[in-house]
Amino acid sequence: MSERPQPPSPQPPSPQPASPGPMGAGEPSSLRLVFSLGIAGLLAGLLLVGVFLGTKPRIDQNRAEALQRAIVRVLWPDGDPNEAHRIESRVLRDGRLVTPEGPLAAGERVAYLGFDAEGQPLGYAIPAAGKGFQDDIELLYGFDASSDRIVGFEVLAHRETPGLGDKIEKDAAFVGRFRSLLVLPQIDAVRSGEGDQDFEVECITGATISSKAVVRILNESMQLWRPAIHETSGVASANPSAPGRP
């Protein structure tokens, strides 16, 4: 933090302030009031700049680590979330994916491309959000372009009802369904016990709306990203019925 300019020490007011204001004896002048507020603001500002600069590195690191762990969890679900993998950002621009240079413009969407140990593209971790039962649901899912399948899924934030809607992140069977889910022609939410197709997801009993919301969010996200992903990577969609990664 650069050296703080020493403010001139304000005169402590005596019981009868020496500078009578326009309102008569006993009232500090407006100038003095403005001056006091200005000093207070200045000192506060300096303190905050210091705190900000002091904590910024740690906060940026925390944020990056949290994001990294989430991406690893959806693209490498069986591995250690703390393991390091090569991950690069991709921005959706004009129907294509490009590597971003510099900060993103407002409203621009970003996905994360993960690479396997041999440096080959493995899959995209895509953030998505949408309206759930109570409020917005935010999630992150992994997408494998070569097989057009979702390979991992994690709920980042939600306000669904605990014990009911929150099963979208707690029900192992539901979450596990997204380990290999075909997205063509589109993901379908079906009743419990009826999901036998590759692209069907069974809704959680008692949390139908939350389950359907998740499916809807994924479909909308895929509509947005899939064309651009295929356009960019030039990977022709594999036979939709071919099994993806286990």
Next chain:
Amino acid sequence: MANAIEPDEGRSRAAQELLKGIWRENPVFIAVLGLCPAMAVTNSLLNGIVMGLATMFVLMGSSLLVSMLRGVIPKQVRISVFIIIIASFVTTVDFVLQAIAYEVHKEIGAFIALIVVNCLILGRQEAFASKHPMKLALADAVGMSLGFALALTMIGGIREILGNGSLLGVPLLGDSFEPWVIMILPPGGFLTLGLLLTIFAWFKARAKARAALETKELSHV
């Protein structure tokens, strides 16, 4: 500036100021202040404790600074200056919490910022810290924050144990316990505080009845 008045009356003045905030003038249960965080972040015990600690830091820091500067802050702009001081401390807590406990901050971050408008803090500056020396102001701040933290802990503990069967994330009531989910939802917050207030009213009524009984007995002697 005598700090301890009548130290041989069992308790120093500073200790008195401190203790009043914990129970007799508890900010949540008696003065019904600081309700917003008391309800919003008490859906788990940990959140309640963290919020209590954050509020304590802000209240102690602000009271100390306000008391230190009480001679130089002009009366006309004192509220604005108090707010600037409080907002600075809260912003500091916000960033420090992000740096040292990122996950917790994700859960209660918005309400950390709302400490600024916690009427408890502004109220103490106006009613006490701006009129008393630093040692007493600090004692008052510590007492009030402890009382506030105590209230949050009680509410958070009750809500978590009944609504989730756990405390601090540790399951305590076994698998056969069907959690009262309503307790960690908004109605549960209102319900818990209402019940606690009723219980305290009962204690107060009992104490009053007992005191009345004693006075009656004395007057018959």
Next chain:
Amino acid sequence: MSDLAWIFASACLVNNFTLSYFLGLCPFFGVTGRIETAYRLGLANIFVLVITSLTASFLEAYVLVDAPYLRLISYIVVIASTVQFVEMAIKKLSPALFRALGIFLPLITTNCAILGLAIFQQSRGYDLVQGLVYALGAGAGLMLALVIMAGLREESELNDVPSLVRGTAMSFFIAAILSMAFMGFAGLFSEA
């Protein structure tokens, strides 16, 4: 359901600022003795919320981009100034209303709902129009909660309430039931 309509409905009903997010509780328990006062305070709140939302959007776009650590201080300064302005305006336009609202007018500054709106608006990345609709929805929801609570308390004034529960504790129980009722809005606007 359109994006803006959902923002409004969510802030007003499904995620009511008072009954779901616990914002604005001090006036909720303090000023709801009479419907008349509650209603007028609700209107004052809406006005302050709208101005706060607009100013916060403006600040976010131009001032706070490079100085996020000044967010809290600048928001609270804006709110305090707005409330001061509203106070002066009401005093001039309707002295009777000014007297009726009394101390609770300047206390809008410490109403966590106002600051809460600014913070939520920013953390959800709402633009100007979305923020405005959000403020209107939140204000409508606040007023709704205030007026309903005032109505219930007015009604129960003559009821035979146990002495232990009378007063504040009773208000909390009413609030709990009200909050439960509003939870029923949750599925109303979903596509199922």
